[in-house]
Amino acid sequence: MSDENETSILDILTKVNDNTWEVPGNYKPGMNVPGRIFVSKPLLDILEPETIDQVANVASLPGIQKYSMAMPDAHLGYGFSIGGVAAFDKEKGVISPGGVGFDINCGVRLIRSNLMEDDVRPRLADLLDSLFEAIPSGVGSKSRMRLTDEELDDVFIHGVNWAVKNGYGMKGDLSHCESNGMMPGADPSKVSIKARKRGRPQIGTLGSGNHFLEVQYVDKVYDEEAAKAFGLKEGQITFMIHCGSRGAGHQICTDHLQKLTQASKKYKIPLPDKQLACAPASSEEAQDYFKAMVCAANYAWVNRQMIMHWAREVFDEFFKAQHGDLGLDLVYDVAHNVAKLEKHMIDGEEKEVYVHRKGATRAFPAGHPEIPEDYKNIGQPVIIPGSMGTASYVLKGCPAAMELTFGSACHGAGRVMSRSSAKKELRGEEIQNELKSQGIIVRATQPSLIAEEAPEVYKSSSDVVDVVHNLGIATKVARVLPMGVVKG
């Protein structure tokens, strides 16, 4: 069966190099540009054939630039594949919620510390219990804090600035978030009452699915200079937070998809897939979505900020008396699901484009104006979470990203088994015990959630990372290994 798959995929694609495969511009009628799928041969062998169709479908949207792209962790998503990158002309292009995803600004942040593995290992179980208690998790979980309507507007507009101003963080946190934790252009009047209602009680909650808070240690440094700049060294304790905009972002996406489905008809945009609903970038409908999407993006940054703040408190409670200042600095926070207006060189000219990254990480190189001062000579930290119980990677953005992928890299391991199959075929308790035997503690609200996120339902994060490393899009700086995981 897999032989047939392989043959059909290889019949369609043209090999550009070991890690780049082209979907020819004539593969499907209506394609405006060819597709580019960045995978190694082994990852190509497990690529779902429908992903190629999704890449081709996106290539048919108006104003798309250069290529419709898919990162090495690509898999089937709503309209656009997860791992999809597409840039659209500011004037002649479109904006599409499917190119961002339901979990707007799902993303990940990494926090470093002065602690070493041996300092934490003896108290790990208690530490995880306290983190699990301090950070609400699971579907529909409610926050420890209640925002007023005015505060919710401030979160939507000012993002992490609001949090720092109110004592939930340090000034240095701002510059270490992509977009300083605050994308400009938010308009809360474009967010429905329903989305507000869902978002208000959820700020500072982890959610469910692949979202997690993980206590880790730096296992390996590949790039001494970059690791030093990022404040990372072998044996050091770090923690990582992976989550998004919860019900707020989901509702914002749902609301505007409905409006943009109508708009696609109004503007007579031919859609090979209804899930690609979109509108001309400059239209009121597209701009309304964008303004609401920015609200959700800023909400997600605050969400991760609050979780970090409470996790810092827990770490202090455990280790401050003995170790003093723990140096719990934010290394960086990246968005995985967002659309941004960026400047890119296209055919020798600088152009403004709406870059849609859905399950893809921005990976700007050294010298780019959007990189914080202390990382300016290194490149943007690119944080790639592994699946539960497996390694995560820190990379640095490199110049090839600007040439090949509109400054983008992969975002994670990428699923190979659906949630439903995983629940049927795997048992959470067994996986939890298996991880325990490897010294990894998992705290979750339900065993079935552990099954859905088992290591074997994901591709290997190291295979995925090797592709972007070998292409020179983003190169490896350090690897971190999990010690304990808090999950929804």
Place this chain on the structure above:
DNA sequence: ATGTAC
């Protein structure tokens, strides 16, 4: 991912 179906 998601008050995992209004």
